[in-house]
Amino acid sequence: xxxxxxxxxxxxxxxxMESWRKYYKASLVGALxxxxxxxxxxxxxxxxxxxxxxxxxxxxxAHFLAPGILASAAMNAASFEATFGSYTRMTExxxxxxxxxxxxxxxxxxxxxxxxxxxxxxxxxxxxxxVAVGAGLVxxxxxxxxxxxxxxxxxxxATMGLVVSSRAHAYDFFTYYFTLVISVMYFxxxxxxxxxSLPAWAxxxxxxxxxxxxxxLSRACAAGTIDAAAVVHLGVLIAVLLAxxxxxxxxxxxxxxx
Amino acid sequence: MEAAIVEAVGLRKxxxxxxxxxxxxxxxxxxxxxxxxxxxGAGKTTTIRMLTCFSxxxxxxxxxxxxxxxxxxxxxxxxxxxxxxxxxxLDPDLTVAMNLLIYxxxxxIGGAEARTRVAELLAFAELQDKADDRIPTLSGGMKRxxxxxxxxxxxxxxxxxxxxxxxxxPQARHLVxxxxxxxxxxxxxxxxTTHYMEEAAQLCDRLVVMDHGRxxxxxxxxxxxxxxxxxxxxxxxxxxxxxxxxxxxxxxRPLGGRVEAVGDHVILYLDGGRDPRDALAALAAxxxxxxxxxxxxxxxxxxxxxxRD
Numbered sequence: 137x138x139x140x141x142x143x144x145x146x147x148x149x150x151x152x153m154e155s156w157r158k159y160y161k162a163s164l165v166g167a168l169x170x171x172x173x174x175x176x177x178x179x180x181x182x183x184x185x186x187x188x189x190x191x192x193x194x195x196x197x198a199h200f201l202a203p204g205i206l207a208s209a210a211m212n213a214a215s216f217e218a219t220f221g222s223y224t225r226m227t228e229x230x231x232x233x234x235x236x237x238x239x240x241x242x243x244x245x246x247x248x249x250x251x252x253x254x255x256x257x258x259x260x261x262x263x264x265x266x267v268a269v270g271a272g273l274v275x276x277x278x279x280x281x282x283x284x285x286x287x288x289x290x291x292x293x294a295t296m297g298l299v300v301s302s303r304a305h306a307y308d309f310f311t312y313y314f315t316l317v318i319s320v321m322y323f324x325x326x327x328x329x330x331x332x333s334l335p336a337w338a339x340x341x342x343x344x345x346x347x348x349x350x351x352x353l354s355r356a357c358a359a360g361t362i363d364a365a366a367v368v369h370l371g372v373l374i375a376v377l378l379a380x381x382x383x384x385x386x387x388x389x390x391x392x393x394x
Numbered sequence: 395m396e397a398a399i400v401e402a403v404g405l406r407k408x409x410x411x412x413x414x415x416x417x418x419x420x421x422x423x424x425x426x427x428x429x430x431x432x433x434x435g436a437g438k439t440t441t442i443r444m445l446t447c448f449s450x451x452x453x454x455x456x457x458x459x460x461x462x463x464x465x466x467x468x469x470x471x472x473x474x475x476x477x478x479x480x481x482x483x484l485d486p487d488l489t490v491a492m493n494l495l496i497y498x499x500x501x502x503i504g505g506a507e508a509r510t511r512v513a514e515l516l517a518f519a520e521l522q523d524k525a526d527d528r529i530p531t532l533s534g535g536m537k538r539x540x541x542x543x544x545x546x547x548x549x550x551x552x553x554x555x556x557x558x559x560x561x562x563x564p565q566a567r568h569l570v571x572x573x574x575x576x577x578x579x580x581x582x583x584x585x586x587t588t589h590y591m592e593e594a595a596q597l598c599d600r601l602v603v604m605d606h607g608r609x610x611x612x613x614x615x616x617x618x619x620x621x622x623x624x625x626x627x628x629x630x631x632x633x634x635x636x637x638x639x640x641x642x643x644x645x646x647r648p649l650g651g652r653v654e655a656v657g658d659h660v661i662l663y664l665d666g667g668r669d670p671r672d673a674l675a676a677l678a679a680x681x682x683x684x685x686x687x688x689x690x691x692x693x694x695x696x697x698x699x700x701x702r703d
Contacts, residue, residue: 147499154496155487230483237446237477238500238548239469393448394409 141247144240148248149255151231152221156252167256168263171209175202175267178328199275202268203354204327206282207289209264210257211347214290215318217253218297219310225249226301232392242389246298246381253297254290261286268358276360285357289350292373295380296346302387321347346376396424397460399552399583400445404454407440414440416607417454422552427574427584429594429601431693433702436604438587439480442556445585446477459551473501476550478541480557480587484529491516491525494544501548515543518573535566542573553577555586559593571596591689605697615689622695623687624651624666628673629659630682642680649673656699663691 156163179198186197225231232245265282268274300313324338325347331339342348353369356362400422407415415437422428430438443449445458447468459474461467485493491512498508516522519539524532532540538558545553558574559567574597578584588594594601595615603611603618611618619625630646632639632655642660646653649672651664662677664670674684 143502144500147496150499151485151488151496154492155485158487229486230481231485233448233479233481234483234485234497235500236448237472237475237479238497239473239502240500241468393450 141244144244145247145251147240148235148245149251151235152249152252153255163256164259167209167213167260170212171205171260171264172267175205175264179205179273198271199273200330200355201327202264202271202273203282203358204325204351206261206264206268206286206358207347207350207354208322208325208327209260210286210289211293211318211321211350213260214253214257214293215297215314217256218250218294219301219304219313220307221253222249222298223301223304223307223310226388226391232388236392242392243385246295246384246388250291250294250298250381250384253294254287257290257293258283258287261289274358276358278357278360278362282354282357285350285354288370288373288377289354292346292350292377292380295377295384298384299380299387302384302391321345324348326351346373349373398422398457399424399459400428400585401457402441402445402454403456405441405444405451405456406453407437407444407449408452414607415444418604418607418609420602420609420612422583422585424583425578425581426599427578427586427597429598430585430587430604431589431591431594431601431689432587432604433589433697435606435702436697437607438604439556441604442554442585442587446475446554447472473548474551476545476548476553478545478553478555478558480560482537482541484537484540484544486529489526489528490521490532490540493529493540494547497544498547503548511547511549515546518546519543520569533566535562535569538562538566538570539573542570546577551583553582553584555584557587557589559588559590567593591693595689603693603696610696611692618692619687619689620666623663623691624668625687626664626668626670626673626684627687627691628662628664628670628677628682628684630662630677630680631658632660633658642677645676645680646673649676663687663695 175198179201183197183201235245236242262283265274265279269279300310304310324342325345326342331342331348334342349369349372353366353373356366356369398421402418402420405415405418406413418437418441420428430441432438440449444451445456445463447463451463456463458471461471463471485496488496494512494515495508498504498511503511516525519542521536521540521543524536529537542558559570562570571593574584586597598615600612600614601618602609611622613621630642632642639655639660643653643655646660646662649662649664650668651662654661654663662673664673670684
């Protein structure tokens with residue numbers, strides 16, 4: 137068996153995967169159904185009433201919407217797993233305590249749990265991608281990197297979720313996070329309308345949200361417009377990931393090792 | 395003499411302003427079962443958390459397998475340690491066998507080796523028939539045995555047991571004791587905390603009694619009993635009548651021992667080495683029970699009878 141940091145993180149990942157296998161059907165319906173419904177209902181239902189073509193190329197609203205739905209699906213899947221799921225393992229089930237009695241440490245537990253949440257995010261991203269490809273909404277071969285983008289988005293929001301979990305003392309606490317952080321990002325990160333339509337201050341605020349960069353990067357990949365801006369989006373996501381991973385390790389550690 | 399398995403010198407730990415472990419010294423030697431006894435809040439679990447790398451010490455020196463306990467040595471120490479925690483933390487979504495297999499993987503044990511160990515441990519814990527059951531379907535005794543089996547998956551050099559039989563019925567408790575004695579014979583060193591004095595008497599070679607973060611007595615069970623209580627105990631039932639109690643106390647006092655009135659009983663702890671026949675004759679007319687002194691007497695003598703929560 138492999139050793140070292142990644143090997144240990146994958147052992148934690150495997151634990152999560154094995155316990156998920158019991159419920160994977162219900163879990164898949166939940167994780168895949170919602171983004172696909174959004175894409176169809178909003179993209180095609182509402183899209184028929186949207187006169188603009190923000191994606192250009194005369195492909196219509198669904199074409200504009202699809203990469204954003206992919207990014208938000210990855211965000212949601214990772215956020216739920218890293219809050220409700222990880223919090224349960226950290227507190228009620230004491231799974232983290234059980235693992236900490238073995239050679240595996242906090243860093244590997246946080247990495248493994250984040251990797252697991254990001255795996256679910258990747259699965260959601262792939263489902264949206266397949267629907268988008270089937271509906272002819274993807275116009276570039278760059279789209280093959282979208283599963284990797286979903287994984288990165290998943291890691292960003294998984295580590296953010298773990299930071300929140302490390303400070304939570306009840307499940308109710310996550311209501312704040314989902315309403316004040318996740319929902320705000322969902323509506324104001326350029327998924328449903330171009331940020332250019334916002335006033336300058338709101339646009340500047342939107343670029344402070346990690347999901348805005350995730351959506352922009354997904355859109356660039358779906359359309360094949362990989363440029364310097366796309367590299368900046370990638371850089372911002374990696375920076376947020378590293379910062380929230382470091383904070384999650386610190387705070388989860390402070391909670392469990394005292 | 396062989397190197398100690400655990401060596402604690404001047405161990406201290408505070409949470410906020412409250413010092414829960416206030417300068418504790420003890421040594422666990424190879425192949426022995428060492429007991430940590432004390433009422434709730436005595437500092438037992440905190441001491442265990444320190445030596446299993448869950449709680450950094452504030453002061454003192456603590457070595458496990460000769461390695462100072464710190465972040466750098468945590469991995470090396472924990473790879474040779476087996477911990478059966480007080481709180482059940484089995485994986486509820488996994489089957490019994492998967493709980494062990496996944497736990498083995500945390501120690502880097504996989505493949506055929508892991509499957510062999512899991513089969514052995516399922517037999518050891520008498521859970522072969524439950525291999526594919528999920529945790530919520532197990533009884534309390536089965537969960538305890540599985541926790542013990544899980545703690546042995548890496549064939550530890552030191553097994554740490556935090557209240558291993560709390561909440562178990564007598565049958566389940568005796569089975570756990572039998573297994574722990576087998577392990578002891580195989581040479582595994584053990585560190586055990588318990589509230590049950592009978593458990594300590596059955597299993598421990600040496601023990602310490604802790605209270606309010608300090609060690610207040612140390613020795614073998616027999617030596618502690620002889621030193622703090624003596625050999626014979628006579629309990630006289632007095633009912634709720636204060637006059638009867640006063641009369642029995644007066645009767646007991648000249649008999650050569652410590653007299654204690656507890657609720658509706660008067661207890662006479664005869665001085666060690668004194669022949670109990672004189673006392674028994676003197677109390678012949680009273681409703682009494684004569685018994686051997688136990689660790690429980692030591693415990694109550696040292697830590698008092700007030701409730702601890």
